[in-house]
Amino acid sequence: MTTVIRFSSLGDIVLAGAVTGQLGEVSFRTLPRYRELALRLPGVVRVLDPGEPAVGGRVIDLHNNLRSRQYRADVRVSRQDWRRRARVWFKASPAEPVVTRYGRAAGVEPSAPPWLPPVExxxxxxxxxxxxxxxxxxxxxxxxxxxxxxxxxxxxxxxxxxxxxxxxxxxxxxxxxxxxxxxxxxxxxxxxxxxxxxxxxxxxxxxxxxxxxxxxxxxxxxxxxxxxxxxxxxxxxxxxxxxxxxxxxxxxxxxxxxxxxxxxxxxxxx
Ligand code: SF4
Incomplete structure (x- = not known):
């Protein structure tokens, strides 16, 4: 079992679908308001609230903030906050795509959408x-x-x-x-x-x-x-x-x- 951590927000959790399907059975640790969404991501069989005990196995932190760093993780995503700030302040080159960074942290090739059951x-x-x-x-x-x-x-x-x-x-x-x-x-x-x-x-x-x-x-x-x-x-x-x-x-x-x-x-x- 792999645990993926991403607490918020809607878009960032949706984009995690680019990697969860390649990780086998996944526990997804997130905020309660994103439980329904996380349960629909490919590979996710269980959702953990922030207070629930860890389930063991590999842990991938796709959030990498103060809150997520309270949990043990084998790998944490590169946030590139400073690169994004430099983009705003100095019009520097853009940060890497989030799904690329998610893929590198998870050690898999990100998939293209749809990541949730497609609508008609x-x-x-x-x-x-x-x-x-x-x-x-x-x-x-x-x-x-x-x-x-x-x-x-x-x-x-x-x-x-x-x-x-x-x-x-x-x-x-x-x-x-x-x-x-x-x-x-x-x-x-x-x-x-x-x-x-x-x-x-x-x-x-x-x-x-x-x-x-x-x-x-x-x-x-x-x-x-x-x-x-x-x-x-x-x-x-x-x-x-x-x-x-x-x-x-x-x-x-x-x-x-x-x-x-x-x-x-x-x-x-x-
Ligand atoms: S017009 Fe320029 S400065 Fe104003 S909100 Fe848009 S991007 Fe920002």
């Missing part, structure tokens, strides 16, 4: 309009929904009820209902958020809208199965995670991405 494909445009940080929120979801000549559904989390309900979805719906909403999806459109990775993990083609962060900063890894829409602005990336306000004041990185541009990225995938 259909004609629905699936939108994930929310983001924890304001600068990661694209302003034209309503226009995109109106321009799509088919059914639309939105998915989101706590605090995103307004826009998600307006676009015909259910926010704070829980993991199961979010997956249900993705059934019949043609393409998922999202900002640089965990739902982008969840959509790809269940086999949907994805369009990722990148503003204060960039698609080459390690998390976006979908090649021909996705499109990254982003603008070549000198101020990008201005943050590793997004922030409350645009440092230069105009939020051009996302405000200048027009719905037509996103729609043509969507159409190129269907």
């Amino acid at each position: 494909r259909g004609s629905r445009l699936v939108l994930a309009p929310g983001a924890a940080h304001a600068t990661k929120r694209w302003p034209y979801w309503r226009e995109l929904a109106r321009a799509w000549d088919g059914p639309v559904i939105a998915v989101g989390g706590p605090g995103e009820e307004g826009i998600v309900t307006e676009l015909g979805g259910v926010a704070e719906a829980g993991f199961e209902r979010t997956l249900e909403a993705m059934q019949g999806g043609a393409v998922l459109v999202a900002g640089d958020t965990g739902l982008l990775h969840l959509g790809a993990a269940v086999g949907l083609p994805v369009v990722g809208l990148f503003g204060p962060t960039t698609s080459d900063d390690g998390f976006y890894c979908y090649g021909d199965r996705g499109r990254a829409v982003e603008l070549p602005l000198a101020c990008r990336p201005c943050s590793r995670f997004g922030g409350p306000t645009c440092p230069v004041g105009d939020h051009a990185c996302l405000r200048e991405i027009h719905p037509d541009q996103v729609l043509s990225a969507v159409r190129s995938l269907v």
Whole structure:
């Protein structure tokens, strides 16, 4: 039995699916709110809460933070935090893709998605309009929904009820209902958020809208199965995670991405 440690967050746990399937039977140690997700990752037969005793065998720490370092591990992932900071501060070269670092820590070749049971494909445009940080929120979801000549559904989390309900979805719906909403999806459109990775993990083609962060900063890894829409602005990336306000004041990185541009990225995938 191999134990994999990754406490959060949604996207990082989804991306762990690139390696768990190559490790035999896996115990996955994570926060209780990610239990359902972790149980669906390939190879995972058991989920351990933070307080549960270890099960023995090899331990791979894919988090490598203060909390995870309290547990014994045979190997810990390279975080490359300083490289990511240098990317923001000095526009240095990007960090290695997360799945590459996960693969190196686990000693396996990362697999391509889907990493979760695939959804049935259909004609629905699936939108994930929310983001924890304001600068990661694209302003034209309503226009995109109106321009799509088919059914639309939105998915989101706590605090995103307004826009998600307006676009015909259910926010704070829980993991199961979010997956249900993705059934019949043609393409998922999202900002640089965990739902982008969840959509790809269940086999949907994805369009990722990148503003204060960039698609080459390690998390976006979908090649021909996705499109990254982003603008070549000198101020990008201005943050590793997004922030409350645009440092230069105009939020051009996302405000200048027009719905037509996103729609043509969507159409190129269907
Ligand atoms: S416009 Fe530039 S500075 Fe402003 S949020 Fe976007 S990337 Fe950051």
